[in-house]
Amino acid sequence: MSPTDSPAPQTGSRPGGRSARVRAAVHRAVEELVADDPTDPLTIPVVAARAGVHSTTVYRRWGSVGELLSDVASSRFSGDIVVPDTGSLRGDLERYASDLAKDLCDPDTLALVRATIGIGGEQGAAACRGERQQQLEAVLERERARDGQPPSLERTTDAVLAPLYYRAVFTDEPLTPEWARALVSHLLPS
Template sequence: MLEQRPTRRPGGRSARIRAAVHQAATDLIAERGYGHFTVGDVATRATVADTSIYRRWGTLEALLADVAMTWLTTTSPIPDTGGLEQDLRTYAANVARDLTGPDGLAVLRLVIALSSAGEAGVRARDAFLAERGRQLQGMLDRARDRGEHPPDGMDVLDHILAPMYIRVLFGAGPLTPACVDTLVDRLLAPSAVARGTRTGGATGRKTELA
């Protein structure tokens, strides 16, 4: 009779520990703000040994950078609806949903705080922004491949993402579906295209929407 080996569960203990540590760090950011807790506080909240955190991440900044990047890469999926306008509307709705979710504000505050956390923090912030830019560019490149005329990624940031970030960070009004749709409308409006054409956009390219 063959001995049966125990079945490995996807992710396993390591994945559960990582999720617990991430959630503990996110909760502490929301409750205390960056710079007001330690690796030991995270370990206590996650009910793991602080040595486990040091062994896996090395520093608190590296852990928090991983928290921010993981949140970004597992939320706000990039849609592929077959058309630029619907892609933009779906993407904007996804971002609004995640920003107003339980961890959205904490992660935004974390990314801002990392900017003043020394070289490691700046690298983490830049990696976060680069990943957001990569996501956007993939969507815009697909539109261009379909023969459409997408705006620049910085135009999407200026017209859609930045206003949503400001509303959430400063509590400047709810991100209702109507509000999010209005932001997309403004990006797609002829006046927005004209502004981009006059200035050449953030990358120096002229942008025209059909």
């Protein structure tokens, strides 16, 4: 991609237009740089050089590295886990937990989460949660539609979502599918 520093409107740009191409190139550059060396502090000039765009374009559109990382994380963690109806709350939650475990095991995903948490503040933290809680709420709502009595969203977050994120981000222990399913067993004793 050739360098460009044309004004990139925040909204109203055509999908597939130059604005979308710049966004895609910058997102890809951030993901690659974070994956390459998570301990190397990310800067906007470095991102811009990797993406083949001018730094001013990146500054104008995202403002700061924190906002840029939050935007990348937000795209990355939204809509990526779709839990099919397995017929039971236990089955749905086991599927959700093992899918999320698999996703968080990915070293590139983990590097992006850590980098975004580090510099993105509250906005970055929210971006790393993405739609995980809404996805969980949808699973609980499905159980209510079955006339079941699921645990609360808070309780399910504490019992399933939190250990997955904690183990991935703060420890070097593996997120095995067996362990992920055991989290559900503790929440829903048979």
